[in-house]
Amino acid sequence: MKDQIKQWLQQGKVDIFLGYKMVEGHPLPHFFVKDRLYEVDELVTGPIRYPLEKLAIRLAAEDPEVKIGLLVRDCNRRALNVLFLWHQLNPDNVMSIPVNCCPSNLADQANCSLLKPEKAGPYKEMVGIDNNISIEEAKGFDQEERLRRWTYEFDKCIKCYGCRDACPVCFCKECSLEHHALVKTGDLPVDIPIFHLVRAVHMAGRCIDCGLCEEACPMDIPLRLLYKMVNQIVLNVFKYNPGIDSVQSPFNMLGDEVTLEPKGLNAA
Ligand code: SF4
Ligand code: SF4
Ligand code: SF4
Structure with missing residues (x-):
């Protein structure tokens, strides 16, 4: 080498x-x-x-x-x-x-051994959201509980921007998260839930599930799960899985066979 x-x-x-x-x-x-x-x-x-x-x-x-x-x-x-x-x-x-990596492959990011997933605890009893639960488990909460749990997680945010700064696909010259007309800027508390939802929407069709944002987050907010959930919607609607190749474009994937019904819209 x-x-x-x-x-x-x-x-x-x-x-x-x-x-x-x-x-x-x-x-x-x-x-x-x-x-x-x-x-x-x-x-x-x-x-x-x-x-x-x-x-x-x-x-x-x-x-x-x-x-x-x-x-x-x-x-x-x-x-x-x-x-x-x-x-x-x-x-x-x-x-x-x-460079040698874990046995993950482009189709199954979740296998990355460097992300060191720990066994999920008794998450149902938790106030917030266990970082290691699956999308299916997260969907198991009803809407009211989902809102309460995510609000608890977002409330921990200290607005350090570590998630954005560590993210390989956050490349904007001007970031919406620092734009007062879009997100309430200034001191803490962070603008809940807008701050995190703006970033989640931006990660739809972009996030490659590397987990660096969550590793960088000092407050241990389950960011990877949030972005996986928005990307599941992108996959359902556009049949697009970011990063699989450099040819498939997120912008032209509405084929005849693809339903416009956003199946996972209530997932997050
Ligand atoms: S998991 Fe997604 S949002 Fe987080 S750092 Fe990686 S690409 Fe960015
Ligand atoms: S959070 Fe959104 S606006 Fe900011 S750098 Fe990432 S993609 Fe761009
Ligand atoms: S890294 Fe965590 S604490 Fe820092 S801005 Fe992102 S979500 Fe908030």
Whole structure:
């Protein structure tokens, strides 16, 4: 792998390679470049999850011609597919090296062993929502209970924006979550439920279920479940599963056989 990266940099196939380097005992994202080729020997992989593609978007925004290489796990690959579709990255300018991942595959994100799901507890007795329950279990609550439980979860939010900042497919130059006309900005409490619903709607047809938002959330809000629920609606209506490939577009999936009845509309 390291030889391959050195070769790409030397041959000008990539201008920058995004990977990880140990800094004071911590694996941090690092830009490997031709002028410091020796650093490639310090590249590390291992169980590190970071949205490197988010750095790639920034680089491409500065210089649309820059050729970028990066390490990709399955979740990075799905994110790249979405970013190609949304024209945030040009697939002709991106080269990737796969890194060993868990036995998950593009069709079954839920298998990711790095997400370390814990066994769901006695969630029915909980006040809020267990982060590890399934969509089916979450749908088991009646509407009143759903509202009460989600409101409890949203109420914990400290509006740190960690979920947005960690998300590989949150790439907007101006974020609605900081736009006063759309979401009440300013101090806490967060605008409930608008803050979280705005983001949930934006993740419909975009979220690739990497779980980084939930990992980043200091308040342990079950964000992944929320976005899975909106994406189930997208799947029902548009037959679109974000990140599966970089060809299928969310914008032209209304085939004859697809019902316009939003089957999961009451799911969230
Ligand atoms: S799981 Fe969270 S971080 Fe990952 S793509 Fe979906 S919203 Fe973004
Ligand atoms: S939360 Fe919405 S507006 Fe903000 S960066 Fe993400 S997708 Fe864009
Ligand atoms: S990461 Fe959690 S606490 Fe921070 S803004 Fe997002 S939901 Fe709120």
